[in-house]
Amino acid sequence: xxxxxxxxxxxDPRSGTKRTLDIVIQKGKIERLLPPGNFSPPGDxxxxxxxxxxMIVTPGLIDMHVHFREPGEEYKETIATGSQAAAAGxxxxxxxxxxxxxxxDSRSVTDFILERARKANLTRVYPVAAISRGLRSESLTExxxxxxxxxxxxxxxxxPVTSSELMRRAIEYARFFNLPVISHCEDLDLSNKGVMxxxxxxxxxxxxxxxxxxxxxxxxxxxxxxxxxxYPVHIAHVSTExxxxxxxxxxxxxxxxxxxxxxxxxxxxxxxxxxxDTNAKMRPPxxxxxxxxxxxxxxSQGVIDVIATDHAPHSPLEKDVEFDNxxxxxxxxxxxxxxxxxxxxxxxxxxxxxxxxxxxxxxxxLSVKGGFIEEGKEADLTVIDLNSEYVVxxxxxxxxxxxSPFIGWKMTGRAILTMVGGRIVWESNEQRNPDS
Amino acid sequence: MYRFNHKDLLGMDQLSVNDINMILDTAxxxxxxxxxxxxxxxxxxxxxxxxxxYEPSTRTKASFEMAAxxxxxDTLSLSATDSSMVKGETLIDTARNLxxxxxxxxxxRHSSSGAPHLxxxxxxxxxxxxxxxxxxxxxxxxxxxxxxxxxxGRIKGLRVVIIGDIAHSRVARSDIIGLRKMGADVxxxxxxxMIPVDAESLGVKIVFDPAKALRNKxxxxxxxxxxxxxxxxQFPSLREYSLFFGLNKELMKGxxxxxxxxHPGPINRGVEITGDVADGPSSVILDxxxxxxxxxxxxxxxxxxxxxxxxxx
Numbered sequence: 001x002x003x004x005x006x007x008x009x010x011x012d013p014r015s016g017t018k019r020t021l022d023i024v025i026q027k028g029k030i031e032r033l034l035p036p037g038n039f040s041p042p043g044d045x046x047x048x049x050x051x052x053x054x055m056i057v058t059p060g061l062i063d064m065h066v067h068f069r070e071p072g073e074e075y076k077e078t079i080a081t082g083s084q085a086a087a088a089g090x091x092x093x094x095x096x097x098x099x100x101x102x103x104x105d106s107r108s109v110t111d112f113i114l115e116r117a118r119k120a121n122l123t124r125v126y127p128v129a130a131i132s133r134g135l136r137s138e139s140l141t142e143x144x145x146x147x148x149x150x151x152x153x154x155x156x157x158x159x160p161v162t163s164s165e166l167m168r169r170a171i172e173y174a175r176f177f178n179l180p181v182i183s184h185c186e187d188l189d190l191s192n193k194g195v196m197x198x199x200x201x202x203x204x205x206x207x208x209x210x211x212x213x214x215x216x217x218x219x220x221x222x223x224x225x226x227x228x229x230x231y232p233v234h235i236a237h238v239s240t241e242x243x244x245x246x247x248x249x250x251x252x253x254x255x256x257x258x259x260x261x262x263x264x265x266x267x268x269x270x271x272x273x274x275x276x277d278t279n280a281k282m283r284p285p286x287x288x289x290x291x292x293x294x295x296x297x298x299x300s301q302g303v304i305d306v307i308a309t310d311h312a313p314h315s316p317l318e319k320d321v322e323f324d325n326x327x328x329x330x331x332x333x334x335x336x337x338x339x340x341x342x343x344x345x346x347x348x349x350x351x352x353x354x355x356x357x358x359x360x361x362x363x364x365x366l367s368v369k370g371g372f373i374e375e376g377k378e379a380d381l382t383v384i385d386l387n388s389e390y391v392v393x394x395x396x397x398x399x400x401x402x403x404s405p406f407i408g409w410k411m412t413g414r415a416i417l418t419m420v421g422g423r424i425v426w427e428s429n430e431q432r433n434p435d436s
Numbered sequence: 437m438y439r440f441n442h443k444d445l446l447g448m449d450q451l452s453v454n455d456i457n458m459i460l461d462t463a464x465x466x467x468x469x470x471x472x473x474x475x476x477x478x479x480x481x482x483x484x485x486x487x488x489x490y491e492p493s494t495r496t497k498a499s500f501e502m503a504a505x506x507x508x509x510d511t512l513s514l515s516a517t518d519s520s521m522v523k524g525e526t527l528i529d530t531a532r533n534l535x536x537x538x539x540x541x542x543x544x545r546h547s548s549s550g551a552p553h554l555x556x557x558x559x560x561x562x563x564x565x566x567x568x569x570x571x572x573x574x575x576x577x578x579x580x581x582x583x584x585x586x587x588x589g590r591i592k593g594l595r596v597v598i599i600g601d602i603a604h605s606r607v608a609r610s611d612i613i614g615l616r617k618m619g620a621d622v623x624x625x626x627x628x629x630m631i632p633v634d635a636e637s638l639g640v641k642i643v644f645d646p647a648k649a650l651r652n653k654x655x656x657x658x659x660x661x662x663x664x665x666x667x668x669x670q671f672p673s674l675r676e677y678s679l680f681f682g683l684n685k686e687l688m689k690g691x692x693x694x695x696x697x698x699h700p701g702p703i704n705r706g707v708e709i710t711g712d713v714a715d716g717p718s719s720v721i722l723d724x725x726x727x728x729x730x731x732x733x734x735x736x737x738x739x740x741x742x743x744x745x746x747x748x749x
Contacts, residue, residue, distance in 0.1 A: 200637040206549040206570030206609055209633060276550030320528055322548035
């Protein structure tokens, strides 16, 4: 069988391609990439035509930061439902963080995750293993064994590595296995059980605040450790102006550091909490307008390499409670692309840059397949309608959870078709019927 | 025409100047009832008021109960230890169960900021915030405003200083909002560890040293130092706190002669305020307690419907 994606504008940030091309796919691979009018399919073959005229076709989007809750909290999300949410959001691959129950700090858990992902058979799922056993910041996990099992990176995400010595050794040891190290930057002492950003709104609401410095202290530590060891550290979910400044300075000095932010940090600020909305509670917390502006600047100046969702599903059991007791985190897979496209419309970044931060850059940092469009490579592709308008509905989520602060938002632009290895894993109902 | 039109009282934030004046004026009318031989009017006969205290309280709980009883409402009071909270029931489930019994008003005291807002979303009954975490304690602010107005004849233009643990105080937040709305000038004072970040955004001045802060003020409000916070991180010892931030006779020499001293209680004698000052001629601390009953009567009356046209008995 041949799949023919016809007439779409192909945007491939790596090669700089931005023009109308037909894509011919066979046996899961991109067989040909050619200008329209040049492909005549052989008559005797099963042919599926996807009309992408007026659409853009990009490398399959890659989210390097999700929480799929399996094993342990399947009532919030499973690898299957998480993959459905990812596919519906245009993502062809995700990297899932290790803070499951049990924690992914051993081969058996990594094996289990990959087995579940195979069963779900939708998006690619890359396990991120823990840096420390039990996320306790005491001793290293078996990086080598975990890598062989299929882990693509190590992180204690959800918690910082509190011991600077252990973090230093983790970075050095990871070097041997060529495993990226991802850091959740937070000084837990300074966070002091805070539940939102410390500032005018926390002062008004009488909620315990997490100062921006709580993140920045750790960002600076990781930069210094990257400098000390000479090996890269990836900073997860950057949320403050200070972090952007420090990372920018580090990059200018040639320190091997990369960084990601999440769409909520460039779309919302701490005023979203004035009604004690637990769907706006996450860690790091929503910051101030000046931080939102700095995150946007960081994206446009290349200080922040990646947009990742930190997709963190929680059920009403964890969210429909007193603000202090509510769990941290929001879902993001199904709103990330639309929120990023809003940045493009606002002129913060151009479209190829946006796509790079959602595909090529995370693929490069994790050294996983995909992230670009090239003949002979796997057909992981996302077809995007930049003009599709919709309202985010609670009932519309494919994710098992709907803890999103974006419910009710009017969005423009979304994925209408997601393809993994030549197979369509998601297709919008609203798409025109293929004329095959 | 002005009408008091609120179902809930969640915070001072939601009240207009007209609302506040209406509550204070109504309380004025209720003060007289408490001085009668028979301290009861039939105004809220047949209405039920549930008070639900997740945190210990003497004054506020007793004050609400007294207020409801003087208006002839049926009262029921629950505390965390005898509620299903200890059996793991969530606030929302508890709320739904209470709602099923169809009360008119639920009064909530809770250790989490925003808990009354959550409750109000799930019940039809009116919700009164009797103190939520470090957020607000609106009935305390209203009784403070009422006390100031009675003692000073006005609120607008007065200079008020609030001294103590502002950061963790729901009383301070509500008082600041209320006083600013009513046109008073507010200064906050205390150790820098207990002044919240960006406090100026509340419309107050900050003068750390109480000795300087209380000069030329018409009202001094002292806040309780919560002994459970005495962990050596916010301040080193109660001894040092009382030396540098406590109100005593010596410090009072720098205050205006006609200053009034307020405290929401319970007092830690010898810590934030010495006994002689708390019991001295400038103190209106017990007036606050008496006025609390009148303010809460006014609120119950207004929230249950008195503000929407009924006549006051």
